[in-house]
Amino acid sequence: MSPERPHRPLRAAVVGAGGIARSSHLPALRTLAEEGETEVVAVVDVDDTAVRAFADAFQIPYASTDLEAMLAEVRPDLVVLCTPPAVHREQSVAALRAGAWVWCEKPPCPSLADYDAVEASEKGGDGDPYASIVFQHRFGSGARHVRRLLREGAFGRPLVAHCQTTWYRDTAYYAVPWRGRWATEGGGPAMGHGIHQTDLLLDLMGPWAEVRGMAARLVHDV
Ligand SMILES: NC(=O)c1ccc[n+]([C@@H]2O[C@H](COP(=O)([O-])OP(=O)(O)OC[C@H]3O[C@@H](n4cnc5c(N)ncnc54)[C@H](O)[C@@H]3O)[C@@H](O)[C@H]2O)c1
Incomplete structure (x- = not known):
């Protein structure tokens, strides 16, 4: 029921x-x-x-x-x-x-x-x-298109997916007190922005087997 x-x-x-x-x-x-x-x-x-x-x-x-x-x-x-x-x-x-x-x-x-x-x-x-x-990126037209192609087997058996989240935000964006801090955001741009594409890859490709990470602070004081 x-x-x-x-x-x-x-x-x-x-x-x-x-x-x-x-x-x-x-x-x-x-x-x-x-x-x-x-x-x-x-x-x-x-x-x-x-x-x-x-x-x-x-x-x-x-x-x-x-x-x-x-x-x-x-x-x-x-x-x-x-x-x-x-x-x-x-x-x-x-x-x-x-x-x-x-x-x-x-x-x-x-x-x-x-x-x-x-x-x-x-x-x-x-x-x-x-x-x-x-996680609104799951529902965009690009994601829907890729999901359909995956379902139809257009990619064969996908073994590797690669995504980059190169979104720029200015200094004012990170000046909000809770952003870019372990205690209040749980991290920086990987948690704030990259998580959208990490979620999308999981949704499209299924659960991961292994995760590796590397972080560096390049511009903003986060
Ligand atoms: N889906 C997206 O694309 C997207 C985009 C922007 C932000 N977000 C998310 O939305 C959330 C809020 O982001 P924002 O940009 O609106 O931040 P913001 O700082 O503009 O607003 C947060 C508000 O929460 C209030 N607040 C803080 N602690 C509180 C508490 N304990 N109880 C009640 N209110 C409290 C603050 O006073 C502030 O008004 C974050 O999790 C952020 O990652 C998602």
């Missing part, structure tokens, strides 16, 4: 009122709201000024600096995590324990042990909430 479809509109709460929430998630949630799929019911950020400005800009009825209080008072169906990576674990666990689905920005968490803790908070039954991670 297929799981029951969650009721609509899904009552969504956004946690982290920064760049990606403003530029991507709110526009997407609003488009879905027009289709009757979602309703943005709350926003949370540790920065009181930021959360109030965000709530005003997007006419969100509930704004708070306290995630636990929001979960208890608003009881959202879906929690969209747009916060720095080091807090994804605790916030995903809190949301799942409160019975909400989690839609979390990449990277999932700084360590596998962190992600195990998130998985352990999912009940695992049909229709029970779970955490998903934003």
Whole structure:
């Protein structure tokens, strides 16, 4: 039996009122709201000024600096995590324990042990909430094309795949306090950017057998 479809509109709460929430998630949630799929019911950020400005800009009825209080008072169906990576674990666990689905920005968490803790908070039954991670590169037209060619056998039996993530970001990008630090991002550009293509390769090629790494700091003070 297929799981029951969650009721609509899904009552969504956004946690982290920064760049990606403003530029991507709110526009997407609003488009879905027009289709009757979602309703943005709350926003949370540790920065009181930021959360109030965000709530005003997007006419969100509930704004708070306290995630636990929001979960208890608003009881959202879906929690969209747009916060720095080091807090994804605790916030995903809190949301799942409160019975909400989690839609979390990449990277999932700084360590596998962190992600195990998130998985352990999912009940695992049909229709029970779970955490998903934003890896939008899986769904681009190029990735879809390669996936189709792989499926059709156009490459024969692929033995090696090679990807490079040579994305430039300026100094201001890395000046955000949590970026490019082990404690708050779990690393630097490999974790922030390379993870998109690492995820895409895993999705296209299947699990890896061996990983080797090399890191150097060339330009930015990360
Ligand atoms: N999918 C993508 O292509 C993409 C692009 C950019 C960013 N991201 C990811 O989105 C996440 C956020 O990035 P951003 O660029 O929006 O960062 P940002 O710094 O602009 O925003 C983060 C917000 O989270 C708030 N915050 C920090 N700790 C918090 C806590 N404990 N509880 C509540 N709020 C807290 C900050 O005050 C800030 O407003 C990161 O994981 C990043 O990797 C993904």
